Amino acid sequence: MSQFAINIIFVGGSFLLYILIAIWAKAGSTKDFYVAGGGVHPVTNGMAIGADWMSAASFISMAGLIAAGGYANSTFLMGWTGGYVLLAMLLAPYLRKFGKFTVPEFIGDRFYSKNARLVAVICLIVASVTYVIGQMAGAGVAFSRFLEVDATLGLMIAAVVVFMYAVMGGMKGITYTQVAQYCVLIIAYTIPAVFISLQLTGNPLPPLGLFSTHADSGLPILEKLNQVITDLGFNSYTADIDNKLNMVLFTLSLMIGTAGLPHVIIRFFTVPKVADARWSAGWALVFIALLYLTAPAVASMARLNLMTTIYPDGTDAAPILYEERPNWVKEWEVTGLIKFEDLNNDGRIQHYNASESFQPEAEARGWAGNELTVNRDILVLANPEIANLPGWVIGLIAAGGLAAALSTAAGLLLAISSAVSHDLIKGSINPNITEKGELLAARISMAVAIVVATWLGANPPGFAAQVVALAFGIAAASLFPALMMGIFSKRVNNVGAIAGMLSGLAFTLIYIFVYKGWLFIPGTANLPDTPENWVLGISPLSIGAVGAIVNFAVAFVVSNATEEPPVEIQELVESVRYPRGAGQAQDH
Amino acid sequence: MSGHSYDAENYWKANLRLIFGSLIVWAVVSYGCAILLRPMLAGISVGGTDLGFWFAQQGSILAFIALIFHYAWRMNKIDEKFGVHEE
Numbered sequence: 001m002s003q004f005a006i007n008i009i010f011v012g013g014s015f016l017l018y019i020l021i022a023i024w025a026k027a028g029s030t031k032d033f034y035v036a037g038g039g040v041h042p043v044t045n046g047m048a049i050g051a052d053w054m055s056a057a058s059f060i061s062m063a064g065l066i067a068a069g070g071y072a073n074s075t076f077l078m079g080w081t082g083g084y085v086l087l088a089m090l091l092a093p094y095l096r097k098f099g100k101f102t103v104p105e106f107i108g109d110r111f112y113s114k115n116a117r118l119v120a121v122i123c124l125i126v127a128s129v130t131y132v133i134g135q136m137a138g139a140g141v142a143f144s145r146f147l148e149v150d151a152t153l154g155l156m157i158a159a160v161v162v163f164m165y166a167v168m169g170g171m172k173g174i175t176y177t178q179v180a181q182y183c184v185l186i187i188a189y190t191i192p193a194v195f196i197s198l199q200l201t202g203n204p205l206p207p208l209g210l211f212s213t214h215a216d217s218g219l220p221i222l223e224k225l226n227q228v229i230t231d232l233g234f235n236s237y238t239a240d241i242d243n244k245l246n247m248v249l250f251t252l253s254l255m256i257g258t259a260g261l262p263h264v265i266i267r268f269f270t271v272p273k274v275a276d277a278r279w280s281a282g283w284a285l286v287f288i289a290l291l292y293l294t295a296p297a298v299a300s301m302a303r304l305n306l307m308t309t310i311y312p313d314g315t316d317a318a319p320i321l322y323e324e325r326p327n328w329v330k331e332w333e334v335t336g337l338i339k340f341e342d343l344n345n346d347g348r349i350q351h352y353n354a355s356e357s358f359q360p361e362a363e364a365r366g367w368a369g370n371e372l373t374v375n376r377d378i379l380v381l382a383n384p385e386i387a388n389l390p391g392w393v394i395g396l397i398a399a400g401g402l403a404a405a406l407s408t409a410a411g412l413l414l415a416i417s418s419a420v421s422h423d424l425i426k427g428s429i430n431p432n433i434t435e436k437g438e439l440l441a442a443r444i445s446m447a448v449a450i451v452v453a454t455w456l457g458a459n460p461p462g463f464a465a466q467v468v469a470l471a472f473g474i475a476a477a478s479l480f481p482a483l484m485m486g487i488f489s490k491r492v493n494n495v496g497a498i499a500g501m502l503s504g505l506a507f508t509l510i511y512i513f514v515y516k517g518w519l520f521i522p523g524t525a526n527l528p529d530t531p532e533n534w535v536l537g538i539s540p541l542s543i544g545a546v547g548a549i550v551n552f553a554v555a556f557v558v559s560n561a562t563e564e565p566p567v568e569i570q571e572l573v574e575s576v577r578y579p580r581g582a583g584q585a586q587d588h
Numbered sequence: 589m590s591g592h593s594y595d596a597e598n599y600w601k602a603n604l605r606l607i608f609g610s611l612i613v614w615a616v617v618s619y620g621c622a623i624l625l626r627p628m629l630a631g632i633s634v635g636g637t638d639l640g641f642w643f644a645q646q647g648s649i650l651a652f653i654a655l656i657f658h659y660a661w662r663m664n665k666i667d668e669k670f671g672v673h674e675e
Contacts, residue, residue, distance in 0.1 A: 071645075074622065077649065078649070082652055085611070089607045207646060210645070210646070211634055211636065211646075219636065222636035222641075223636035238637040244624055247623050251623070275660070275667065275674065278659065278663060282653065286653055289653060292649055296645040578596065579673060580674055
């Protein structure tokens with residue numbers, strides 16, 4: 001059977017499963033549509049959160065980022081998991097007790113202000129739309145590589161599938177497809193990793209393999225990797241870095257950004273009790289950690305594999321001939337994600353860090369520059385091919401990559417459509433809308449959101465990669481502080497909260513735009529985006545954490561200078577703090 | 589739940605204490621051991637590298653999981669003790 005047929009079977013089979021779930025889990029009420037009826041088991045919800053959270057970025061890109069940056073990019077591992085500690089202790093249980101359907105709804109009620117709710121809706125939509133573009137674009141790439149269809153056609157197929165379960169089933173359909181998608185993606189991610197860990201270290205568990213001995217050389221894997229890459233002029237994989245302030249702030253921004261992302265928060269509204277919201281945060285992190293503990297092992301082992309493929313006789317010997325390159329290099333060359341250029345015309349692939357300090361050695365060996373560029377994103381996708389694994393593993397990776405992209409896209413689309421139908425339409429435009437009318441409005445908003453997301457995925461704006469930083473910056477600087485103050489302070493009032501959100505947001509956006517260009521329009525940046533120009537060495541990607549501090553500070557100062565919130569609001573804060581009565585609160 | 593009864597206040601204080609303690613551990617394993625204190629832990633080697641690297645790529649994630657389950661378990665006890673648990 002051809003690889004193409006295998007891929008079709010795996011991807012087609014997984015899509016069929018999602019559609020069957022859609023038919024089984026049809027939403028009958030707004031409660032079904034927004035919070036899956038509110039009766040999801042915490043372990044089930046944990047698994048759904050895992051798929052909701054782990055996007056194309058986690059599945060496809062993260063291991064490549066770590067492979068390229070080594071220790072310095074551990075920030076992604078800590079940042080994208082540490083946020084769950086904040087969610088479990090600072091937000092999820094109380095927002096579940098509040099028992100409404102959306103994040104802006106809490107902000108609107110707690111700060112007794114339609115304007116506050118509107119600001120929250122705008123933040124939510126901007127953060128979620130920027131995020132969804134990446135998912136749809138990721139799905140397009142997976143389609144074009146594995147199913148040999150045009151990326152746009154692939155996107156449309158994906159959109160139809162998401163349409164079926166998200167529009168029909170709402171949160172209910174999304175929950176159970178996310179559970180299935182989690183299973184697909186985690187199996188797809190771990191199987192190649194187990195094989196590679198076995199091949200290199202003899203240990204079947206990748207997280208243990210990462211810290212064990214490389215079978216061929218007798219050295220620990222990480223020591224061997226350091227040796228190989230420093231021989232070729234690259235930075236040591238495990239080396240410490242100098243700019244610790246930026247590393248701390250970047251990690252913190254990812255953590256509070258994670259905790260403030262609405263599509264993750266609303267998943268906690270689907271469990272029956274406050275205690276379940278706490279447990280499901282724990283289970284979510286267990287399911288996420290299965291991938292996040294595997295990723296750093298994949299990163300270092302795949303990088304070592306790549307290097308030993310190019311330098312089969314060691315770094316002191318000549319690299320392989322281009323004519324003798326393995327099959328997977330040929331296949332990825334077609335996509336343009338691996339490029340080779342024979343600069344010194346010797347027919348061999350020289351892959352090294354062409355830096356100034358390495359120049360003398362490169363000249364002595366007759367090298368005229370680095371000849372191989374490998375796109376970081378192919379690391380996970382090409383992993384089974386690099387390790388010579390059977391065809392069905394490649395089919396599995398294709399289905400897994402699509403599961404990761406589609407499950408996150410569906411969660412984001414639900415966050416967007418519920419903000420439109422529940423916060424804008426029912427909350428502002430037409431408060432007297434019937435239950436049936438709101439359900440229809442929710443379905444229509446979902447359908448429109450899918451069309452917009454598909455179009456943006458097919459025509460991604462040039463700044464797609466940068467806007468993901470924007471999504472985290474917005475969530476960190478606006479939504480997270482507002483939600484936290486709404487629960488932990490009775491003193492923060494409507495004026496303070498709005499002033500805080502707007503100043504945190506403005507501060508963050510301005511800092512990003514100064515270095516990245518205003519609204520990301522090329523050529524409009526005021527300062528070059530390089531470490532020498534950053535204030536105190538803080539990268540624009542790390543500024544969300546500082547924006548959050550600005551938000552907190554402004555909200556407290558303004559609130560203390562103005563009237564304290566009315567008694568009924570203070571009682572509302574009191575009530576979200578105590579779990580008893582969460583069941584009834586949800587039927588509003 | 590209404591009013592500002594003595595118990596309700598102590599319940600909230602117990603929650604805040606637990607959160608505070610948990611977040612100290614949260615910060616120490618990630619910002620401490622994995623980033624700022626890494627040079628101090630450089631002497632302790634773990635599988636070809638040092639303890640700080642292990643915390644950055646593995647230890648902090650394991651600690652986060654333990655923290656959340658510990659918090660959930662302790663809070664359930666505290667809920668019951670103060671009689672604010674759900675039926």
